[in-house]
Amino acid sequence: DTAVSQTPKYLVTQMGNDKSIKCEQNLGHDTMYWYKQDSKKFLKIMFSYNNKELIINETVPNRFSPKSPDKAHLNLHINSLELGDSAVYFCASSQDSRSGNEQFFGPGTRLTVL
């Protein structure tokens, strides 16, 4: 069983479109995250939710909107896609938001905006 799963794995779309990436974890964790791996391979936090509540929101364009219907799911919706949004997006989860908890990462979604 996959602990943290993301769909789709690959997403190719045109500029201006709206798209969503889904994330699900079956670990019973309370906290979930979205990271963006930029062109320099840097992993940068975008959002973090704890028990469906937003706890971290880094400086991300408001075209990006996370949605957590329950604590096992954290979806990422992106409006009006731009070329610069092309990247690999990773979802992760941890037991809770405390410092000593390791994060479990999903397989990533490679988004290509044409």
Added chain:
Amino acid sequence: ILNVEQSPQSLHVQEGDSTNFTCSFPSSNFYALHWYRWETAKSPEALFVMTLNGDEKKKGRISATLNTKEGYSYLYIKGSQPEDSATYLCANRGQAGTALIFGKGTTLSVSS
């Protein structure tokens, strides 16, 4: 913004060699340090989480130490094997409830 620096950026060793990498972070802004192993085409996997100065953790041939006063952590691999080839990431959490800040990683390549 925290600066997490890792060195070297890449490293190539022969099978059987022992090696180590460095992660440095602001000692004035530390809450926890994470190490992850990231193989190509896979997702990062947690190796260690350390919170106390002087912490030492070990998993098989891989071990890590932490010095929070001077702001660095070392990752050691004893007797490197080809399957150790991966990018090793460290990440610092500066305060409780804040985000992990990742370094750019050290990419290790082990030749047989």
